[in-house]
Amino acid sequence: MSNEIVLTLKTDFAEKFKNGYPLISKESISDWSRVPSEGSILKLFDEKKNFIAKGYHGIQNKGYGWVLSTKEDEIIDITLFKNKISSAIKYREDFYQDDKTTAFRVFNGEGDGVGGLTIDYFDGYYLLTWYSIGIYEFREEILEALKLTVEYKGIYQKKRFDSKGMYLNENDDFLYGQKAPEPLIVKENGANFAIYLDDGAMVGVFLDQREVRKTIRDKYAKGKSALNTFSYTGVFSVFAALGGATQTTSVDLAKRSRPKTQEQFTINSIDLDKQSIIVEDVFDYFKYAVRKKLSFDIVIVDPPSFARSKKRTFSANKDYVKLLKEVITITSKNGLIVASTNSANFSMMTFRDFIKTAFKELRVKYKVEESFSLPKDFKVLNECKESDYLKVVFIRRFG
Template identity: 75%
Template sequence: MNKEINLSVKEEFVSNYKNGYPLISKESIVDWTKVSQEGTIVKLTDPKNNFIAKGYYGIQNKGYGWVLTAKEDEKIDADYFAKKIKTAVEYREDFYSDEETTAFRVFNGEGDGVGGLTIDYFDGFYMITWYSIGIYELKVAILDALKSSVNYRGIYQKKRFDGKGKYLDDADDFVCGERADAPIIVKENGANFAIYLDDGAMVGVFLDQKDVRKTIRDKYAKGKTVLNTFSYTGAFSIFAALGGAKKTTSVDLAKRSLPKTREQFSVNNIDADKQEIIVEDVFNYFKFAVRKKLLFDMVVLDPPSFARSKKHTFSASKDYVNLLKEAIQITNKGGVIVASTNSANFSMMTFSDFVKRAFKELNGRYKVEQTFSLPKDFRVHNKFQEGNYLKVMFIRKIG
């Protein structure tokens, strides 16, 4: 491991780190010039040079590093990471034993003790995602730890940072073991998903929405017309169709969404020709739907936190109210809007206010029937609630 460097914490941040706050922020450290190489192990000390915690230096959008331990003499090596991974695996024991779900998160960053790192499981294959050069510099120890902690068919990786030189040279997502089929078929609550482990940044499904999809299938879809916006590969549409929806309409701007969504219908033995899959800017589709007086029994809104098309820029924190207003206008009375966001920039309370504002501005009435945050496998650090980014509301339009 790299040489450890002391970093002095500003007085006003000391109590946070003593109480277990895991994110090392840019603002909390007196002098960052003392450390230059990402992946360096850093000791946080108070203004009197007393030890507080130990972590690593790695820049990502959230901050400049993560706390790993409050023990000064604990080594950050393969044994350290193996303990963390084994604890995480034990926490998810019920997922491993569930034959109806063969894809889930095994290690969720700071929620399992190592910020900047996630590990997902896909029917015997493991996918590591590195969120900074800093955590990637610790790759050898983390890989050794994973290989010693689990039985695996193969291991893959995704790099979610802008690296140069040696980081780009390691371009293949495959790491070791056997290569997966393209696609492999995994299960989620009995449904099938076609997953590509070595095909760009995404694999084909977002695992954090599993409880929401199951609820749509089991409680809301039967006999309903369903509009799935920002549909990606159509996962919500698949579960709606499996739940007996009268018809699903999936809308996404990406051209790949059409063949990918058809594929997901196919692996679930659903006739894609009886569904509607549209490659279009969602905001243009809303205007089309209003013009044609189309109404749906359920509208799913799951936009990215930020998105840009030729004519529209969407920011969840600024534009979600207007997005909701668009959806309300094409939802049948008595229908349901599934409003979702993965933005960590605002709370569920603020999200609830967005809903209230949207209905008020349209003189509408509503009832919130259910809310969801991250599922069990997406473990959240109790001192870092910002990590509980997912917010979902099932909203009944009653007038």
Template identity: 70%
Template sequence: MRNEIDLILKPEFTQQIQNGYPLLMKEYFQDWNKLKEEGSLLHLYDNKKRFIAKGYYGLQNKGHGWILSQNEDETIDSEFFVRKIKEAIAYRKDFFADTQTTAFRVFNGEGDGIGGLSIDYFEGYYLFTWYSIGIYTFKESILEAFKQSVDFKGIYQKKRFNTKGMYLDDKSDFVSGQEAPQPLHVKENGANFAIYLDDGAMVGVFLDQREVRKAIRDKYAKGKTVLNTFSYTGAFSVFAALGGAKSTTSVDLAKRSLPKTQEQFCINNIDLKNQNIIVEDVFLYFKYAVRKKLLFDMVVVDPPSFARSKKHTFSANRDYVKLLKEVIQITNKDGIIVASTNAANFSMMTFGRFIDKAFKDLKTKYKVLKRYSLPKDFRVAEKFQEGNYLKVVFIKKL
């Protein structure tokens, strides 16, 4: 039986929740200490005991829970989840009709009305990602609703919360249906990616960068020498090569980046001869490139929000200006820098200030060519623009 708990909002936060803000923080409440168990359903009232909203308690890095409904009579059950899933699928009907792209997001957390859950589509297979124990407690109801609503080959899952001390009956990421081939080949704007649905925390490609990769291939890469830093499995490099890049260099600290990147090149029939793949701390590589006076026509820099190696700790909020200054020094005049971050704790405007400071510190002029944020399938809640975390700026070094 699920706990259902009444909570009183502090007056200064009541209007915010009434207006549709979906994220819950413990400081919004007068009586938060009532809560003990993640997954509890919350009935929220103002200090005059008037109903405001329903939500659930679930700890994740963003906050302490999410609003699910502002309708007092709405029951949070399988029928509720069926409605949400069907609405999300309908919103993305154009993606399902596109034979050139067979990997995209079909449910994006609070953007589709259920914070803490995302669902991605890979060539008929679906990957659920649970971001808190709280939302995971709804797993059976959500899966039942999904199976009622969607035709699928197979279902997989990732748990992005600390499972230590929890009894979890699932020993692999496979959940239901038929198991996917390893690798599973999917398409993105006609290019191929090898995806692994049951191989660690990540599957092989970040779907939110689809439009950026297409722009690199279609508009910017031809004839260029391209450096792709924090390259993961080399997706930007693949699109640069497909766009006619003279050469690509992919740099990432993870040892598996070498075979994974080679695999992505090979399934796209790209000759490896002009594709350099380097397993190295990116910050050390920058020093090497400056020492050797290496210059590139295009540099892609897409670091994690936070990263730690033996010699470096990187935080996007604190260190992006310094990182960008390293990049500027190894970019040719009239070269392109693709500066990217998925840090949600600052805005595109702030990111623009980081870029401006880096260039001004080096007394170098620049021109912003294009900005990108999340694509359509990564639906963002109107009242929660913090959810639009992706910031990518194409910059020309003058």
């Protein structure tokens, strides 16, 4: 059993926790210096010594811990985690019944009651991702709870922390059951994805963009040319091609993006001769496209929140307007821009302001066709809206 530490909430924070807010920040606690180590159980009281909530101490980019229970006598053990996982599974019953989609999120951190932990499902395999040393201290209880709750082919883990909060690779991603084939072929809305459960921090696809990809395929791609920037393994390009795009261009700086993208096309029986895969800095490619007077009917732009290369640093907060202006320049008249960000540091309203500013500065008119946030399996608490990080806007360029 982890240490239990009694802490007092500052008055202006106590009400938020009473109303279900789950994130414990350093600023919310009167005397944070009393917390000895990550993984400690935190019992939170208001200044009148009324019990408010119980959680754990775990440092990640969002804060210093998460609430696990609002019951003072509830023990943080296998039973608690089993109940939360069981509830999460029930919430996603329809996903398990869909044979056209065999990859989805089973447990989404604070949305399912345990901040700092996610669990993804890949055709019978489960992947747990730990985001802090604090939640990793409960790994035995959580893993046992998962094994008691689900039938599984195999269980894997990713540790997204070290002294700097980054991915820690100890070559131990495989935990239980049988190892997955490499690649493991999963389905999303009928399309195939090749993923690798034991190959670094990422598996090859971001599950939160499922509805966005489907929309591109089903509504916008037919007969269009598509440019996929920051393309990673090219899955947006795959869906554009499956939707009838005349040609796709995928651009990413990572050298491994070429073989990974080729693999995704191949397992979907897509003709590689009609697809262009370019390994280059996206911003350099923009300059090339302008120089060659290239334009595209659809431009997909889904950059990381923060990235640094030898030439430049990109921050979504500071640089998205500039990025959009580059995208607008190479988008055909009446073309479509799919603008996306996973930055949790600003709201959808602010993101729409970025879009407005970019078009205004270029004196180009536009119309928002539709927008997306996280899908159902990426459950978000109403009391913690900042966890709904995904913002995607489909923009029609005029003029």
